[in-house]
Amino acid sequence: xxxxxxxxxxxxxxxxxxxxxxxxxxxxxxxxxxxxxxxxxxxxxxxxxxxxxxxxxxxxxxxxxxxxxxxxxxxxxxxxxxxxxxxxxxxxxxxxxxxxxxxxxxxxxxxxxxxxxxxxxxxxxxxxxxxxxxxxxxxxxxxxxxxxxxxxxxxxxxxxxxxxxxxxxxxxxxxxxxxxxxxxxxxxxxxxxxxxxxxxxxxxxxxxxxxxxxxxxxxxxxxxxxxxxxxxxxxxxxxxxxxxxxxxxxxxxxxxxxxxxxxxxxxxxxxxxxxxxxxxxxxxxxxxxxxxxxxxxxxxxxxxxxxxxxxxxxxxxxxxxxxxxxxxxxxxxxxxxxxxxxxxxxxxxxxxxxxxxxxxxxxxxxxxxxxxxxxxxxxxxxxxxxxxxxxxxxxxxxxxxxxxxxxxxxxxxxxxxxxxxxxxxxxxxxxxxxxxxxxxxxxxxxxxxxxxxxxxxxxxxxxxxxxxxxxxxxxxxxxx
Amino acid sequence: xxxxxxxxxxxxxxxxxxxxxxxxxxxxxxxxxxxxxxxxxxxxxxxxxxxxxxxxxxxxxxxxxxxxxxxxxxxxxxxxxxxxxxxxxxxxxxxxxxxxxxxxxx
Ligand code: SF4
Ligand code: SF4
Numbered sequence: 001x002x003x004x005x006x007x008x009x010x011x012x013x014x015x016x017x018x019x020x021x022x023x024x025x026x027x028x029x030x031x032x033x034x035x036x037x038x039x040x041x042x043x044x045x046x047x048x049x050x051x052x053x054x055x056x057x058x059x060x061x062x063x064x065x066x067x068x069x070x071x072x073x074x075x076x077x078x079x080x081x082x083x084x085x086x087x088x089x090x091x092x093x094x095x096x097x098x099x100x101x102x103x104x105x106x107x108x109x110x111x112x113x114x115x116x117x118x119x120x121x122x123x124x125x126x127x128x129x130x131x132x133x134x135x136x137x138x139x140x141x142x143x144x145x146x147x148x149x150x151x152x153x154x155x156x157x158x159x160x161x162x163x164x165x166x167x168x169x170x171x172x173x174x175x176x177x178x179x180x181x182x183x184x185x186x187x188x189x190x191x192x193x194x195x196x197x198x199x200x201x202x203x204x205x206x207x208x209x210x211x212x213x214x215x216x217x218x219x220x221x222x223x224x225x226x227x228x229x230x231x232x233x234x235x236x237x238x239x240x241x242x243x244x245x246x247x248x249x250x251x252x253x254x255x256x257x258x259x260x261x262x263x264x265x266x267x268x269x270x271x272x273x274x275x276x277x278x279x280x281x282x283x284x285x286x287x288x289x290x291x292x293x294x295x296x297x298x299x300x301x302x303x304x305x306x307x308x309x310x311x312x313x314x315x316x317x318x319x320x321x322x323x324x325x326x327x328x329x330x331x332x333x334x335x336x337x338x339x340x341x342x343x344x345x346x347x348x349x350x351x352x353x354x355x356x357x358x359x360x361x362x363x364x365x366x367x368x369x370x371x372x373x374x375x376x377x378x379x380x381x382x383x384x385x386x387x388x389x390x391x392x393x394x395x396x397x398x399x400x401x402x403x404x405x406x407x408x409x410x411x412x413x414x415x416x417x418x419x420x421x422x423x424x425x426x427x428x429x430x431x432x433x434x435x436x437x438x439x440x441x442x443x444x445x446x447x448x449x450x451x452x453x454x455x456x457x458x459x460x461x462x463x464x465x466x467x468x469x470x471x472x473x474x475x476x477x478x479x480x
Numbered sequence: 481x482x483x484x485x486x487x488x489x490x491x492x493x494x495x496x497x498x499x500x501x502x503x504x505x506x507x508x509x510x511x512x513x514x515x516x517x518x519x520x521x522x523x524x525x526x527x528x529x530x531x532x533x534x535x536x537x538x539x540x541x542x543x544x545x546x547x548x549x550x551x552x553x554x555x556x557x558x559x560x561x562x563x564x565x566x567x568x569x570x571x572x573x574x575x576x577x578x579x580x581x582x583x584x585x586x
Contacts, residue, residue: 024487027491027494030490030494031488031490032486032488032490032491032493032494033486033487033488033490033491034484034485034486034487034491035484035485035487036483036484036485037482037483037484037485039483040483040484073482073483074482074483074484077481077482077483077484078483078484081481081484081491081494081495082494083484348488349488349489350488350489350490351488351489351490351491351493460487460488461487464487464488465487
């Protein structure tokens, strides 16, 4: 062993957790997760309390050891994994890489109609926070056809693309969906690509004919529903004010019975009126949904259905309870369809670290009924977020400007945040509605996101230690 | 690895970065900046700071700012500590971005 023990080291940016009696480390810049033995943990503790230490100092502090060979081995491991860093190296030397100039399109979201037969109080298409006041429109066939060609032409090397039908209520334009699916299947086959379809619906217009079509063409379905009748009907109502539950319940039962070719998920919007996460979850899983996901409503400041601080804390507590149940199920080898958690676990498993919160403007674009391209489905018909048309293609100048401004490196508030590579400042649309600035980090959720990420890491470690094979199954679910 | 165990995939890649020496890319990823001189005495390229070889074979571009980082000494390079704290700002990874290290005119 050479004598270079005056070299000083500091702890790289990391978070340490104690999970099931074990020390676990989440390395922030790389999203690696490590389990530490006692000795390694002791070294990490030492450095947590100090700016930096030389190797000889570290060895001196660990004087319970007979020789320096063991501690030296542990130090070497910590250094080579990047957990300890030479003190002379600048902190955070490496910003996230800039986006590539061009990238293949992966998903196109077609707004096949901007009208809806419900008028849910919180809807960003119709409610108080809508981005535009366009006249009612259904997408004509020429636009849909052009959009399919556009998707295939811009999908580059990738052999899989997906097309999502969105609205408004997309089933109001079922005729177009049918025609588009058969055209897209044919064009994709000609190009040797696989195309996946999905649809988000309020379920009011599901008939047997529609359901059989969805099943036959393997169209993934997500149903927007807020739980049992009295919860669902608080905000999910027809224009007359009548609740939608009684109309959708039998249709959903039919859908779950007949459509078996793809998993069917439920999406719940959490508001001040609807926040009983666990109860809603159990209800929807009992109905037969494979996956249930929750999203807090997007609002400007001051809407009365917005979630208050206490409500958010309550949601977090219930997420934690569901997480506990998820972990127990996973250790037994079964899957609980809590998709907020399964998505997080999947990201943690891979150690993905992102400079953008989502694919908006990258591999994902929205298409308006008239064929305008938007950052994503939520920005459709917002003139400010237009990125070209399916006819003329992507306006690369505008896209580049967006990607530059939306990059995590621009969000200075996030630079010292340990979950920045997972959150990346959060949804652009949420930011726009909340702060009037697409590029503003969603600072009203930070504490929540950090607490939730910690819950996720703890769950990840327990499952990984108890039943690592679970993640092979999860992999299958996330990329069917 | 005896003391640290990789749990997720990213961690396993980091582990491979040192265990199999073929994975030069992963190694460069881990150590994107050079170690510095004067205050810590760079041990040279025969042996690393820990007396091993795991941290050797760094790309030569790393030397470009060896006399810059946390250094005040007026050398042939701008110094970071007193006069040019931002000199390497545009240079996140020496290997890729060394062209951004520009001339300075004192
Ligand atoms: S939690 Fe907050 S500070 Fe952290 S990345 Fe997200 S928005 Fe930024
Ligand atoms: S901007 Fe928001 S709504 Fe749009 S794709 Fe991203 S996360 Fe989703």
